[in-house]
Amino acid sequence: MQTRLYVLAEELNSFIRNEDIYGEDAIIKELKKTFPNLDINDLNNIIALIKLQNKTFAKEVISAELVATVPALIHSKKTRRTIGVLREYIHASKHTILITGYTISEFVKDLIQLLNKKASEGVIIKFFLDKHVDENFIKSIVEINKNFKIYKLVNSKVYSNLHAKIAVFDNKHALISSSNLSYNGIINNIEIGSILHGEGVRELETLFEVMLERKFFKKLN
Amino acid sequence: MQTRLYVLAEELNSFIRNEDIYGEDAIIKELKKTFPNLDINDLNNIIALIKLQNKTFAKEVISAELVATVPALIHSKKTRRTIGVLREYIHASKHTILITGYTISEFVKDLIQLLNKKASEGVIIKFFLDKHVDENFIKSIVEINKNFKIYKLVNSKVYSNLHAKIAVFDNKHALISSSNLSYNGIINNIEIGSILHGEGVRELETLFEVMLERKFFKKLN
CATH class of the missing domain: 3.30.870.10 (Endonuclease Chain A)
Known part of the structure; x- marks a missing residue:
């Protein structure tokens, strides 16, 4: 699981940094593999949550x-x-x-x-x-x-x-x-x-x- | 939902930046409120995923x-x-x-x-x-x-x-x-x-x- 999360974290990061290139469908597909229990609504909310947390982080950092x-x-x-x-x-x-x-x-x-x-x-x-x-x-x-x-x-x-x-x-x-x-x-x-x-x-x-x-x-x- | 996610994103960010102060139990409790369908295993994995993505981000940035x-x-x-x-x-x-x-x-x-x-x-x-x-x-x-x-x-x-x-x-x-x-x-x-x-x-x-x-x-x- 840990290795899978590493790969997923990098994909997620690429998505957040370069959304235009990566595409939301691709990342949802990847997330779904690791979290099969989650419905599409939860997955969308998790992506939104991570984006917001990244923004909060970026605001604090120079x-x-x-x-x-x-x-x-x-x-x-x-x-x-x-x-x-x-x-x-x-x-x-x-x-x-x-x-x-x-x-x-x-x-x-x-x-x-x-x-x-x-x-x-x-x-x-x-x-x-x-x-x-x-x-x-x-x-x-x-x-x-x-x-x-x-x-x-x-x-x-x-x-x-x-x-x-x-x-x-x-x-x-x-x-x-x-x-x-x-x-x-x-x-x-x-x-x-x-x-x-x-x-x-x-x-x-x-x-x-x-x-x-x-x-x-x-x-x- | 959007407002709830904003608050959650800030809490999540505080947790990731100051884990010692915030505590994992507290953040799991908060996540559970927004994602009631997720079991404890999924929640733990989502936290691990976000931590890893933050590390990836931080490595790229000066x-x-x-x-x-x-x-x-x-x-x-x-x-x-x-x-x-x-x-x-x-x-x-x-x-x-x-x-x-x-x-x-x-x-x-x-x-x-x-x-x-x-x-x-x-x-x-x-x-x-x-x-x-x-x-x-x-x-x-x-x-x-x-x-x-x-x-x-x-x-x-x-x-x-x-x-x-x-x-x-x-x-x-x-x-x-x-x-x-x-x-x-x-x-x-x-x-x-x-x-x-x-x-x-x-x-x-x-x-x-x-x-x-x-x-x-x-x-x-």
Whole structure:
């Protein structure tokens, strides 16, 4: 029985993950073999139950994909490119984007323009900058818009720099990386990051909210 | 029925995640209410099946927890401290540790000593350094041991620096962060990272193996 359950569990998992490919009839047929006493109504309810339990599980978990900046000659099918992830999730965001900058260069002007566009469409952008970032440069590339909020780290004795390289999208997806917003970070260095998915990434926004309350940052615009 | 299934799915999920607290009798009792036709044998098998399917699911997914370096006055219960994660997973590693270094200072000597200890116990350590890291300093803190392999990025026109800040433990857990191995990275900056869990993090070791084959790095010892 145990072996049979192992096989069935894998089939059930394939069904839940790729319903379109696997098909409900096939899985019901398989379930029926192991549970001959169950009627079709019970079987349908058990499938519904497992689907719901999987959703509950998935909601609690932060899942992750690998992200990398590596030279073009290195092909890694299992990592996503930093620039691709940034573009995709900025594009897809509907409500809020929180992004940090330690080193920011002209090279990411197109990303900033995309953020400008999102702000003009009503998305709230919170851009947290390290203390050494040139304010004038930032003000020259960010369009004046009440939705685009820029904060800069203030000098302090209890911390040094905002060195984090993150971008949080709609409080549901978060890129956590070593990549700065520069040519090196996006193209020329070897950088590793991860894009996280799940309600749990909201904690990152909470962290920055707490730091705002504690006056770690001053608002620039 | 649908509402009943929702509640049952959450109970089932609590049971699977926290079996010790919830108890098998309680969940069987709940299942029995929704599926009165099922005998105890079927119910037990359905629970076993769902547990197995959850394991299959979990194996496919990389799950993640948030990691941060933030000033002590910021309490974040939902993020783990960078230094704590490094110590815990270095300690727990049994086979391999891959770690990258862009900026490394005296401050992390205790972590290097812990790596020395693991190497002496048979754990293979692969330490990948950026090209600007001082070899003599590294050689002065790493104990000579055939298990402790040190690689340094070579100059090239196709890439700039090894800027990634990662540590991969037994190819099952990976810290991906903005934190350098320095006082600022561990204590004094604002840094964000994530510790990833799952078979999928093996791709990071694969990436570095490919770069080794391509002679991106030279072996120092």
